[in-house]
Every structure is written in structure tokens, then in C-alpha cells.
Amino acid sequence: xxxxxxxxxxxxxxxxxxxxxxxxxxxxxxxxxxxxxxxxxxxxxxxxxxxxxxxxxxxxxxxxxxxxxxxxxxxxxxxxxxxxxxxxxxxxxxxxxxxxxxxxxxxxxxxxxxxxxxxxxxxxxxxxxxxxxxxxxxxxxxxxxxxxxxxxxxxxxxxxxxxxxxxxxxxxxxxxxxxxxxxxxxxxxxxxxxxxxxxxxxxxxxxxxxxxxxxxxxxxxxxxxxxxxxxxxxxxxxxxxxxxxxxxxxxxxxxxxxxxxxxxxxxxx
Amino acid sequence: xxxxxxxxxxxxxxxxxxxxxxxxxxxxxxxxxxxxxxxxxxxxxxxxxxxxxxxxxxxxxxxxxxxxxxxxxxxxxxxxxxxxxxxxxxxxxxxxxxxxxxxxxxxxxxxxxxxxxxxxxxxxxxxxxxxxxxxxxxxxxxxxxxxxxxxxxxxxxxxxxxxxxxxxxxxxxxxxxxxxxxxxxxxxxxxxxxxxxxxxxxxxxxxxxxxxxxxxxxxxxxxxxxxxxxxxxxxxxxxx
Numbered sequence: 001x002x003x004x005x006x007x008x009x010x011x012x013x014x015x016x017x018x019x020x021x022x023x024x025x026x027x028x029x030x031x032x033x034x035x036x037x038x039x040x041x042x043x044x045x046x047x048x049x050x051x052x053x054x055x056x057x058x059x060x061x062x063x064x065x066x067x068x069x070x071x072x073x074x075x076x077x078x079x080x081x082x083x084x085x086x087x088x089x090x091x092x093x094x095x096x097x098x099x100x101x102x103x104x105x106x107x108x109x110x111x112x113x114x115x116x117x118x119x120x121x122x123x124x125x126x127x128x129x130x131x132x133x134x135x136x137x138x139x140x141x142x143x144x145x146x147x148x149x150x151x152x153x154x155x156x157x158x159x160x161x162x163x164x165x166x167x168x169x170x171x172x173x174x175x176x177x178x179x180x181x182x183x184x185x186x187x188x189x190x191x192x193x194x195x196x197x198x199x200x201x202x203x204x205x206x207x208x209x210x211x212x213x214x215x216x217x218x219x220x221x222x223x224x225x226x227x228x229x230x231x232x233x234x235x236x237x238x239x240x241x242x243x244x245x246x247x248x249x250x251x252x253x254x255x256x257x258x259x260x261x262x263x264x265x266x267x268x269x
Numbered sequence: 270x271x272x273x274x275x276x277x278x279x280x281x282x283x284x285x286x287x288x289x290x291x292x293x294x295x296x297x298x299x300x301x302x303x304x305x306x307x308x309x310x311x312x313x314x315x316x317x318x319x320x321x322x323x324x325x326x327x328x329x330x331x332x333x334x335x336x337x338x339x340x341x342x343x344x345x346x347x348x349x350x351x352x353x354x355x356x357x358x359x360x361x362x363x364x365x366x367x368x369x370x371x372x373x374x375x376x377x378x379x380x381x382x383x384x385x386x387x388x389x390x391x392x393x394x395x396x397x398x399x400x401x402x403x404x405x406x407x408x409x410x411x412x413x414x415x416x417x418x419x420x421x422x423x424x425x426x427x428x429x430x431x432x433x434x435x436x437x438x439x440x441x442x443x444x445x446x447x448x449x450x451x452x453x454x455x456x457x458x459x460x461x462x463x464x465x466x467x468x469x470x471x472x473x474x475x476x477x478x479x480x481x482x483x484x485x486x487x488x489x490x491x492x493x494x495x496x497x498x499x500x501x502x503x504x505x506x507x508x509x
Contacts, residue, residue: 164360166325168422169350169378255345256327260285 005214017046056130065124072133076103079137083242087149089156091261097245098144105238106133106140113230135206135227136234139191143235144242147187151246152262154179162257172251180243187239191232198228272337273298274429274464275322275352280331282317282488291317294331295490299430299464304456306467306479307490314488315468319434322466323354346378353428357435359419361410366418367403373426389425395454396447413444420448424455431455431465438470445471449478472496 020042027034059067080099084090110133114120120128155162158179165175198204199221206227210220250258275298282292292314299305307315320326324333324345333340340348362369371384390400396417410418416436423431431452437445456463469475475482475496482493 158360160356160358160360161362162360163325163356164419165372165376166346167323167349167354167356168373168376168426169346170376171346171378174376252327254324254327254342255349256325258327 005212017042056126059126059130063124063126065122068124068126068129071126071130072107075130075134075137076106079106079141083141083144084148086145087152088265089149089152089262090265091152091246091249091263093249094148094152097242097249098148101144101238101242101245102137102140105144105234105241106136109230109234109237110136112233113226117226117230132227132230136230139231140234140238142190143187143239146190147183147239147242148246150186151179151183151243154182155246155250155257155259156262156264159257159259162259166255166257172255172257173247175255175257176247176251180247183243184236184239187242188236191235195228195232198224204228271300273300273334274336274462275299276334276337277322278332278334280321280328280333282321282326283329290488292321293487293489296331297490299466301461301464302456303464303481304467304479305465305481305483306469306475307483307485308469308472308475309485313485314490315485316434317488318485318490319354319432319466319468323349323352323432325354346376350378350426351428352430352432353423353426354432355420355423355434355436357438359415361407361415361418364407365403366405366407366410369407369418370403370422370425373422379426385425389421392421392424392451392454395450411444413440413447416440416444416448417451420451424451427459429462429464431463433465433467435468435470437474445474449474452478 020038023038024035026032027038055071059071077099080102081095083102084095084098110129113132113136114128115123118128118132123129162175162179166172194202194204204224204227207217207220207224210223211217250261252258277298278296279294280292280296281290281294283290295318297305307318309315317326321328322333324340335348335351362372367384367386370389373379374382374384386400386403389403393400393402398417402414405414407415407418416439420436433452437448440448452465456465465478467475467478469478479496482496484491484493
């Protein structure tokens with residue numbers, strides 16, 4: 001039996017939004033000077049979410065494959081760009097590699113989830129495709145960016161070790177293996193941690209959302225289990241793809257370590 | 270005349286970004302028993318030459334032959350086992366000295382071989398160290414000991430050519446002598462099939478270890494009949 005869904009009124013929303021005043025008070029009391037930033041963050045939260053709400057309402061209403069595809073592509077582009085933005089080291093082509101890894105792994109696993117597990121029909125049903133790709137993109141982006149950050153830094157820091165291995169007769173893959181292991185581990189750690197504590201320490205978003213929307217916990221949990229495994233697969237696949245793309249850029253076929261392609265990013269203010 | 274162990278013809282290197290010439294077309298042949306010394310100012314291209322000979326950096330032209338045969342892309346790891354580059358700052362790995370010595374045998378290129386403690390201990394003893402050195406943690410090694418480990422790790426693989434890129438520049442006299450002794454021991458054991466190329470700034474060392482002399486300047490390598498006058502060693506403190 002589904003519990004009734006309690007609709008939130010505008011005054012209720014205003015009450016919740018007013019809680020930002022607590023953060024404001026803390027900032028004033030401790031003279032942190034964060035009031036401006038807090039106000040802007042609060043405003044962005046409200047405006048961005050209202051805007052995406054309007055867009056989704058429209059997308060759900062028109063239900064056209066090309067509209068859904070355009071939204072999914074825009075989400076992927078934003079996630080791909082964000083994945084290459086962190087880390088102290090970069091290289092030419094890093095943005096493209098991040099984009100490719102995020103795109104290929106998220107879309108493949110989302111397609112698998114939508115068509116082989118959830119069985120949506122038609123294939124572009126926005127109600128499923130958009131939130132599921134969204135949650136997978138968010139997690140894959142974390143994995144890819146952590147993986148890229150770690151592999152580029154490991155290669156620079158371990159340059160002497162990588163070259164020593166090559167000098168001892170290692171193939172380029174053998175020289176790359178140790179940094180690659182560290183990077184893939186780093187990229188997959190957030191998902192492994194999340195899977196370890198899910199349901200015990202944290203009640204994740206999908207489940208919380210479904211329960212609040214009136215679904216029984218059992219149904220909510222089934223969705224959550226599916227989502228967790230989709231996230232784990234996409235994040236793992238994305239991290240490994242990103243690390244392998246770095247391998248192709250930074251090691252030549254002649255087993256040379258092209259470390260000069262790695263550049264330290266200029267510090268941002 | 271026998272086939273040179275290593276023969277390079279007109280190899281050159283350019284900076285991949287600026288296109289500036291790092292190494293002008295360079296030809297060089299190394300025969301068994303030759304110990305060539307390369308001297309020259311810092312930044313003149315000595316390391317560029319050594320790294321090119323080890324195929325650590327991609328060369329932009331020219332030809333390299335090992336024992337008369339060109340080196341194919343797939344054979345680069347095997348080539349590096351025979352033409353071993355010894356860097357100034359060796360890469361050490363977590364664990365003990367012995368763990369580091371065992372490391373090469375985990376690589377595909379050496380999978381037919383096993384770590385031979387019996388071959389390593391005499392090399393250690395030649396440097397005045399006992400077998401207990403094998404149990405020392407790699408992170409606790411001094412600069413000299415790290416270079417010793419690096420050299421042992423390469424010598425146990427029995428290379429044909431050593432490319433020694435200032436291996437002693439950061440070491441004191443005793444540690445330098447130890448490195449020289451090890452290289453000399455290796456060369457004596459296989460006089461018909463070993464050659465070395467040393468980069469050094471120290472004329473005294475050049476005289477001790479070399480029997481061919483080169484000067485590198487602005488990316489150009491030039492062979493000299495002997496050590497140039499400016500590089501001659503100051504006479505030891507002996508009365509005339």
C-alpha cells in the first residue's frame with residue numbers, strides 16, 4: 001500500500017528556506033564574512049531548482065525523443081567538462097578524455113539499466129531516462145575526475161620509478177601498472193564506501209525520494225539497489241577508461257614515457 | 270673489425286614543443302672493451318644523448334643498431350635490458366634492498382630468470398658490504414647506497430652496455446670509488462662483450478674510467494684524442 005504524498009506549499013518552502021538564517025547567524029557570530037556567499041548560494045539553490053523543475057515539467061509533457069536526447073546530451077557535456085576540471089596536473093587532450101570516459105560509461109550503463117533492468121517503453125521515457133542518467137553521471141564524474149587527478153599526479157611523482165622500470169626492461173604497460181592501480185582504486189573508493197554504508201549510515205537519495213513520494217520502503221529499496229549497482233558499474237568503467245586513455249597519451253608505442261606532456265596547472269586564486 | 274655492440278648513425282633530437290635542436294645529428298660506435306667518457310657543460314645535451322641511446326625519449330631521426338641489427342618497436346624492452354641506463358637519481362621501491370633487487374624478475378623481459386643471491390653477495394662484498402645490506406629498508410638508504418642498489422639491480426641482469434649518466438655526481442669520494450669499482454668488476458668479467466659510456470664532470474674520474482673521450486657542446490658531440498688540456502686533472506699534491 002502506498003502512503004499518501006504530502007504536497008509542500010509555498011509557505012512551507014519559505015519556512016525551510018528561512019533556515020539559511022541559522023548559517024547566516026553563525027557566520028555573523030564567528031565573523032566569518034560568509035553572509036554574501038550564503039545568500040548567493042541560497043538564491044542559486046532556489047532559482048536553479050525552480051528552473052530545472054519547469055524544464056522537466058515541459059520535457060515530461062512533450063515526451064519527444066529528440067528533446068530527451070538533447071537534455072541527456074547537455075547533462076553529459078556539463079559532467080564531462082567538470083570531470084577534467086580538478087587536479088594539479090593536466091595534459092593536452094585531458095578534457096576530451098574525461099568527456100569520452102564519462103559519456104561512454106554512463107550511457108552504456110544507463111542504457112543497460114533502462115532497457116535490460118527497468119524495461120522502459122518507449123526507450124526515451126523522460127521520467128526514467130533523465131533522473132537515472134543524472135544520478136549515474138554525477139557519480140561517474142566523481143570517479144573519472146578522481147581517477148584522472150590521481151593518475152596524472154602519480155605519474156609525475158613516480159617519474160623516477162616509472163623510468164627505472166622502463167630501464168630495467170619493463171614494457172610500457174608494466175611501467176604504468178602501479179600508478180594505474182592506485183588511480184583506479186582512488187576513483188572507485190567513493191562508490192565502494194557508499195555501498196558499504198548504504199542503508200546503515202545513509203539512506204540515499206533515490207530511496208528517500210521514493211519513500212517521500214509515497215512508495216513503500218520495499219519498492220524504494222529495489223530501485224535503490226538497482227541504482228547502486230548501476231552507479232558502481234558506470235563509475236568503475238569510467239575510471240578505468242579515463243586511466244587507459246591517459247596511458248595512450250603518456251606512453252608511446254616505442255615504450256617511451258612522455259612525461260613532458262604532463263603539465264602542472266597554474267594555481268587558481 | 271668486429272661488429273660494434275652499439276652503432277648509431279645521425280640520431281637527432283628536437284624539443285617536442287619549441288622544435289629547438291637538442292641533439293644535432295650524432296654518430297657513434299661502441300666496441301667491446303670501450304669505456305667512452307662524455308664531458309661538457311651543463312645543459313649541453315649529454316643526458317639527451319644518453320636517454321636517446323637508451324631509447325627513453327623518442328629520437329627524431331637517424332638509425333640505431335644493436336649488434337648490427339636495427340631495434341624494432343617491440344624489442345625496445347629487450348634492448349633496454351642489454352643497453353642499461355643508470356640515472357643520477359634512481360627510482361627505489363617500497364621494501365628492502367632485496368625486494369628492489371628482485372623487482373626486475375617480475376617483468377616479462379626477465380621471466381625466464383630468477384634472482385640469484387649468490388651472484389649479488391660477491392658484488393656487495395666488492396664494495397665492502399655484507400649480505401645484511403640486503404635486508405635494509407630502501408627508504409633508509411643514503412644517496413650512495415641508493416646508487417649502489419641501482420647499479421647492483423642493473424648489473425645482476427648482465428647488460429652489454431652501461432650508460433652511466435653522472436651516477437656519482439651527488440656522491441662523496443668513497444661512494445664514487447665504490448661505483449667505479451663495481452663497473453670495473455663488471456667490465457673485467459666480460460671483456461669481449463661489454464662497453465660503457467660515462468657522463469661525468471670530474472676530469473679525475475674521466476681519466477680513471479675512460480679510454481675514449483668525447484666533448485658535448487650545444488648538442489654536438491665531438492671525439493677528442495684525449496682529455497682536453499682544460500679538463501686535465503690537477504696533479505696530486507706531490508713535490509715536483
